[in-house]
Amino acid sequence: MDIGALAGGAVALVVGLLSWGQSRATNRRADFTTIAAELRKDVEAERTQRKLLTSYVVDLWRWAARVGPDTPAGPVPEPPAELDLTPWRT
Numbered sequence: 001m002d003i004g005a006l007a008g009g010a011v012a013l014v015v016g017l018l019s020w021g022q023s024r025a026t027n028r029r030a031d032f033t034t035i036a037a038e039l040r041k042d043v044e045a046e047r048t049q050r051k052l053l054t055s056y057v058v059d060l061w062r063w064a065a066r067v068g069p070d071t072p073a074g075p076v077p078e079p080p081a082e083l084d085l086t087p088w089r090t
Helices: 003-066
Strands: none
Touching: none
16 A cells, blocks of 8 residues: 555545534624524514504503593504504404
8 A cells, every 4th residue: 555645545534524624613693694694684573563552552551541531532643554463363
């Protein structure tokens, strides 16, 4: 057996393993970036819905403060069109 060929094979194996590990680390970073971007987008959508829901609850509270037990109730304020109420509807 040729010592040079064995040494070259060993070096190629080490370089291959190092590059494989580096590519896996790069892929994990890319996956993390993708997941973080999705989570950021979901949190932003959740914040928007919470703001709309809060404004609607405040509108209902103001409406309820104007309507007493013996006064005729006017129409209940409509929720904002962008507010997604599907979790509360059956």
